[in-house]
Amino acid sequence: KNEVEQSPQNLTAQEGEFITINCSYSVGISALHWLQQHPGGGIVSLFMLSSGKKKHGRLIATINIQEKHSSLHITASHPRDSAVYICAVNFGNEKLTFGTGTRLTIIP
């Protein structure tokens, strides 16, 4: 069965802390996506990965294809980073299969 699991489900941290959110998936993929969802529902695409590592500002995403695992890191976290972060994958087809999301709260 094609599945995507994320951990932790909820994460609360102090401003400035280094944040890591994990995603694992069950079978081979063609691409993995990290998405951000703010209250109100809109989803913003942060990264699309098929191998290696990508960086954008304070956000870093890595993927290990052999281990079927990806991580999203946030350096120097800020209260505006508070959101739900969702991992989603293409299991070799057009549609996305989503994890349940990680609710991140950064306390000033």
Added chain:
Amino acid sequence: DTGVSQNPRHKITKRGQNVTFRCDPISEHNRLYWYRQTLGQGPEFLTYFQNEAQLEKSRLLSDRFSAERPKGSFSTLEIQRTEQGDSAMYLCASSLASQYGYTFGSGTRLTVV
């Protein structure tokens, strides 16, 4: 281009009524996807179109659900005889192809009372 637009943003309806949602994708994107997200869960795939052709439908899309993309541009999702279990956020996304990533709309939040 203003991105993917969904209307309405919110819809409250009585059980048994029909509702229709609209999605306007990015104009160059020939692929359009509908997803449903219930509280505390990740989105789940409902259906997708390439141009006007509906290429895949989820088992979640019961007989009461129908989606169209008549001219390969905007799409509509209709739910007939709504049930309380249909209460969810309905998300639309579009893309040129999966390898180019996706752009999401802000969603339509449906509440069935």
